[in-house]
Amino acid sequence: MPAIKRPSEDAIPLAKKPHPFFVAGGKTQLGTFQPSPPTLIHYTHLDPFAKEPVASSSSTPSSSSSPSKQPKKVAVSFYDLDGTLIKPRLGGPFPKSRDDWMWWNPSVPEKLKQEWEEGRHLVVISNQGDSREKVRSEWRLKLPLIAAKMPSGVPLRILAALSMTDVYRKPNIGMFETISKLYQDRGLEIDMERSVFVGDAAGRMARGPQTKDHGDTDYKFALNNGLRFLTPEEHFLGHPRPSFPEPPNGFRPAKVGNLGSLPHIVPSHTPITRPETEIVLFVGPPASGKSSFFRNHFAPNGYEHVNQDLLGTRDKCLRVAEGFLREGKAVVIDNTNRNRVTRAHWINLASRLKVSIRVFHFLCPLELAKHNNMYRACYAPPGEPPRTLLPLLAFTSYAAASEPPTAVEGFDEVRGVNFHFEGGEEQRRKWDMYMLEQKR
Template sequence: MSRLCYLKCLLDSHAPINLPHNVEIFVGRSKITKIRDQSCSRQQISLKANCVECIVEIKQLGINPSGLDGFALKRNCTYKVGHESRIEVLLNNYIHIVEFEPPPDDCMPIKNKKRKIEDEETSFIKKKCHKTLAHTNENLKLKEAMEDFWEGVDGTELYIFTSKGVKSSEKIAAFDMDGTLIKTKSGKVHPVDTNDWQLAFPTVPSKLKEQLQNGYKVVILSNQAPIGKGRVKIEDFKKKIENLVAKINIPIQVYIATGKGFYRKPTPGMWKVLTEKKNDGLSVDMNASFYCGDAAGRVANWAPGKKKDHSMADKLLAENLGLKFYTPEEFFLGHSVANVPMAKPDFIPNELVSEPFNENLMSKEKEILVLVGYPGSGKSFLAKQIEEKSAHKYVSVCRDVLGSWQKCAAEATRLLQQGKSVVVDSTNPDIESRARWTSLAKEMKVDCRCAKMTTSKSHAQHNNKFRELMKINHLPVNDIVFHSYKNKFQEPTTKEGFKEVIEVKFNPSFSDEESEKLYKMYLLEK
């Protein structure tokens, strides 16, 4: 009797892949598997079936880990699996089942066993198929990580270390690292190298062990920009993390954000990966979970001789997520924070409300309307609104597009000669920069008015960060530009030659609920 072997997709998203006897087959990102995930290699795994002994040899070839029955594989190591083994092309994703036809004599019916696998993987099926399925945590058999392993997410933007024994949970005990779990041996603010560290408090190991015993999954969420900037080698930093976990001596999952994007605190990217992809589909109990970090916005001398916190990133992350928050001294030493003075953010995004469009921004007479405001204050959006609401009787000229004020002035002259009104979409912080436009208006014998955006510096910086996170097509703006505008700014008045100065509040607009939800989170660290 001849026997066949197939690799079948658990979700039936593609036809079974034939595994001929004693032939090496490569599986990964391809049209056959319909896997488009760039973190999956084209030759992610190799499989060689022995149809006589009903054994398949599997080897991970890709950079990111594949999985076998929920456990991560080691790269280039050969594993032997049998009938109905569950293979994850990427760990916990793209689940396939090995099936021999006819099956070995000692196997239970395929349908019964497949049903059991589907019960365990309800959460993954829900994500891939976008179906509403009942999920019962009582029926989910959780497994511990068999060994230490590292993963990369979005190239080099996020690194994840899962130590041996890590187990998913509905309760998460999350901690910052620097200044919370460890401090420098040298006494300097920043470590001189990856060996310059010691535990911040003697109670760190015992307190974390206590959380583990109480059913929490212990995780570390750490911003590490020096890695992204190339000042620290990731291989050296990995050793630091492994040594820290060994020192604490409990299973810990560590998240390292190396860039400035969605994973960096206080934005919720690391938490989102943790809860949606790295917790075996378990829903996290946000009321039972907590976050502990030293970046709480405490002011100078919050305790005798203590410096102010370098940022508010940890406290703001907790507020973004709705998590209970502790300072390290509060959690590890039992200190009260009731009388500890903490600064508040200059801009609170969830308090922002939409404002109706001011129809007075449009005039029946031909004119030049000069916008004034920080980069990111909403000038370009306002200019576009005016263009559309005026049926394009107004046309904007933008220095970011044309390159210089001289080119903007030439384009404005041409538009005025055609009978159009002009919106000047530039920062125009001082009298000198605005005088160019009042002079042109006088020369062209048209009115000149000013629309000053009331958007604050911190609000504009928030908007700029939101643009970066949403990858909106705008030129990047660094903090130096914001500081420069603030230093140059002079309040516009009618004495400069403006017929009128109108104050305009920022009016947010969102393409979807997810964008609005992100915008209303704290995105700045201070």
């Protein structure tokens, strides 16, 4: 029988019969899919916690504290998957099947082995957005193949975000929070000073043999979590730091600059609420802080809340508001009320019932409103109702039809409201991060 030429160890052959996903006579599955939310895959190969973590110098307890109460710190090497640890074997931009992969560079498995022997844990953080079930199924079946090619005895944990718009998708930090909680539950702590995130999405432009990066989500993810960031070329090949925007392009509240220095309400010399029956009309883009402003300032003073998202139509809002007003109750109309035509319905109601009408114009920049939309959907602040992510069209359509309110329309008072973040230190840290950018 003639000898069969075998491919290199870096390549997985396109087998005609099923790859041996099972070991020990086909009875034990290689790797385990852990319980996880529907939009998150959590796969483990071997158990990294079976080995006592190597203590770092930063985890040494002080003489005044009890060693038993100090969590051991573990250095973690976080990796992106595609374009960092592996790449398509057949050369295309995307893999065609579970077998279409090879190590990104022949040095990858040896580097992983070295890191494990140094006491580091290895965790993959990947975005996988293709919603086609066949593609997702092939991707799941690829994970045991990767595990089979790992150096002997080296554990690997893989997390993958499936949704295009939730807290798990990079640069959002849901996958990092999942890992942090896992370590905390075992009395361990991720050593942030020694940990690193390696990824190919750094925002690099095309230069020579280097093609343009498909994005900068890996770099933003590292920044959001306080991790040192390296490209695969730096980490595996020892190349110098490549050129890419530092800090990355994209919106963060800190880039607005003067948010905190602006007065919250303009003018601010009169009370926000009044004792008499009135209509208060909110005007502003979605996610500009209108509902929070109502809860903080108007609800405690007995104002009723009228919102079209809850009631369904403007006509129903008008009927409900009129009922409250006839009972002598003041109302807040919490809608975008973007233009003169929309606002005229409420001015006419105020005129017919002979009550005053004031407007609070929310002066939130549109980019900040889109940022707030992602923040409140993914990092629901404690004490606030969960919010669904609004489509990008909600913001572009508002901007296209927006007309600033003026007293000429018939308002008794027009006041501006500048956006001020309200929340604790941890919530503010999350709000000030780079958010996942919506495509539609």
